[in-house]
Amino acid sequence: MRVLHVNKFLHRRGGAEGYLLDLAELQRAAGDEVGYFGMAHPDNEPDLPYAGNFPPHVELDPPPPGLRSRLNAAGRMIWSPASRRGLARVIADFRPDVLHLHNIYHQLSPSVLAAARSAGVPCVLTMHDYKLACPSYQLLDRGTVCQACVGAGPLMAARRRCKGGSLTASTLLAVESWLHRELRAYDPVQVFVSPSRFLAEVMRRAGVYPDRLAVVNHFVDTGAVPVKQRPGGGVLYAGRLSTEKGVDVLVQAVAGLPAGVPVEVAGDGPARPALQALADRVAAGRIRFHGRLDKARLQALIRQAAVVAVPSRWHENQPMAVLEAFASGVPVVGTDLGGIPELITAGSDGEIVPAGDPAALGAALAALVANPERAYAMGRAGRARIERDFTPDGHLDRLRELYQLAADRLPRRRPAPAVSR
Structure with missing residues (x-):
């Protein structure tokens, strides 16, 4: 073909x-x-x-x-x-x-x-x-989850100025989507x-x-992804550093983790300077920012973690961060938005927490870090699901x-x- x-x-x-x-x-x-x-x-x-x-x-x-x-x-x-x-x-x-x-x-x-x-x-x-369905892509209105255009049509984006509060940018996106619908493009x-x-x-x-x-x-090609071999490790976030990803919530949640737990952030994006400044204020010396990594280095970092955090504050579709963590045999704590709850079975291969709640996120991460054998077993359950449903x-x-x-x-x-x- x-x-x-x-x-x-x-x-x-x-x-x-x-x-x-x-x-x-x-x-x-x-x-x-x-x-x-x-x-x-x-x-x-x-x-x-x-x-x-x-x-x-x-x-x-x-x-x-x-x-x-x-x-x-x-x-x-x-x-x-x-x-x-x-x-x-x-x-x-x-x-x-x-x-x-x-x-x-x-x-x-x-x-x-x-x-x-x-x-x-x-x-x-x-x-x-x-x-x-949403002219600005993400079902967000200036950082807040929103589905106004889903029911009322794309011109709602102009009325709400959902693209950064800009009438011009929001109107352009709204008209673009409206025209494509009217013309059945x-x-x-x-x-x-x-x-x-x-x-x-x-x-x-x-x-x-x-x-x-x-x-x-x-x-996920599990044949190309080595699996975690022993319990233990800290917390990892891997992905784009932008507002909708909720990495600031993870930074604030670090206060709920025991001292000495390593917290790694892999990835880059426009929010990185602000996130590093926030980490210096509320979690000085406890978070390491790696920037963008190649696939092999990222996989190695995932295997070193006890748990992967996906703290998104928007409706993720089917985030590869969850699938790649499971493929490596590492459980995931994710938020209750979008397609994330479809991937994580709470108590089996990870946990679900409310979006935007540092205390809940910190408690869930701390519980898994404190019980490495349980986290390891949950990671193995995630790997088994990948091998069954995502071949x-x-x-x-x-x-x-x-x-x-x-x-x-x-x-x-x-x-x-x-x-x-």
């Missing part, structure tokens, strides 16, 4: 890109031919054959300087002729059996779907966030894949193609079923009428 993956970034920028690249490698090992289409970017994977067809690089957060550049960027968010033309050329050369789309919003826009429809190629789109997608039941339910309530939704877990082969089989379903649903072109002499 020839699979063309489409995503705005083609480097390991976050969970969506990590999943895309790991899936492509898995498909290639299974005998599929894989191609990529995205935006030109200096950090993209090297030697991409179709890079000459990618639309030019643009950064939207923060917006580009200058009025003309901002207007061009706004127009590109709504419709990108360069993306459509570029993908049309790639489709003509690569001749894919299916387009597997990921995060195409803003830098590519749904214009790429018009190229797929013109070429008659079936489309499957994996939703890594809430963009199709996502009609060419035959199957929408949701990694969590929570995200799928949000899309159903928002009226986002409820008859085309399919829930498919992510996967690479099972994931590939399910995707192949959905690729075939997308092909079956593809509208057939009517034959041209006979020409009479």
